[in-house]
Amino acid sequence: MKGAAQAAPFLLSMPARHSFIDQVLIAADEALRALSGAVTPGRPSPASTAPDGGDRHLAAGLMRVNHTGEICAQALYSGQALFARDGRVRAALQGAAAEERDHLAWCRTRLGELGSRPSLLDPLWYAGSFALGMASGLAGDRWSMGFLAETEAQVERHLEGHLDRLPVDDHRSRAIVSQMREDEGRHGSTGRALGGAELPPPVKAAMGLASKVMTRTAFYV
Ligand SMILES: [Fe+2]
Numbered sequence: 001m002k003g004a005a006q007a008a009p010f011l012l013s014m015p016a017r018h019s020f021i022d023q024v025l026i027a028a029d030e031a032l033r034a035l036s037g038a039v040t041p042g043r044p045s046p047a048s049t050a051p052d053g054g055d056r057h058l059a060a061g062l063m064r065v066n067h068t069g070e071i072c073a074q075a076l077y078s079g080q081a082l083f084a085r086d087g088r089v090r091a092a093l094q095g096a097a098a099e100e101r102d103h104l105a106w107c108r109t110r111l112g113e114l115g116s117r118p119s120l121l122d123p124l125w126y127a128g129s130f131a132l133g134m135a136s137g138l139a140g141d142r143w144s145m146g147f148l149a150e151t152e153a154q155v156e157r158h159l160e161g162h163l164d165r166l167p168v169d170d171h172r173s174r175a176i177v178s179q180m181r182e183d184e185g186r187h188g189s190t191g192r193a194l195g196g197a198e199l200p201p202p203v204k205a206a207m208g209l210a211s212k213v214m215t216r217t218a219f220y221v
């Protein structure tokens with residue numbers, strides 16, 4: 001009896017068991033959809049009205065990197081949403097994740113147009129990013145939003161680098177990357193507006209290192 005009384009406050013702070021199981025099932029469904037490519041975009045691809053052209057081999061490598069980045073984004077947001085406490089934070093994560101799904105679908109379609117394929121390491125990156133997303137969600141909403149803001153800031157700089165490297169006449173890939181950069185900037189602002197904490201410099205450096213490993217490997221594998 002005494003034990004139950006002590007456990008009660010903890011149990012009251014937990015989400016209802018069935019709803020947490022529902023959330024886990026949703027997360028599993030999101031993982032399968034992201035990795036299988038069964039993702040329907042909510043917005044038409046910005047590439048659909050742009051002319052094709054440019055060095056296809058280089059573009060395919062860069063778009064494979066961007067596709068893997070979007071796989072990581074799906075996994076991060078999915079893991080973070082699982083433990084978001086504030087309803088506004090959960091809604092922001094879900095809103096951003098919907099736009100990330102567009103990015104994922106656009107990159108995958110473009111890869112196909114370029115005669116290429118997603119990275120073979122995507123399942124590994126999904127698993128690692130999901131674990132990181134859960135850890136950041138468990139750390140609390142302020143850290144979770146700070147992690148989101150820093151992730152998006154790094155992605156925005158990365159996409160700017162890709163706009164420098166993509167062939168100038170590959171208008172289709174460039175249209176996708178430009179729209180992604182715009183969306184990521186907005187996601188980062190949302191994280192800051194929801195009280196995201198500034199991450200310690202070593203954490204930012206570790207995130208930068210992990211993304212460097214991802215971008216180097218996904219270009220080739
Ligand atoms: Fe994205």
Ligand SMILES: [Fe+2]
Nearest residue numbers: 152183184187
């Ligand atoms: Fe984003």
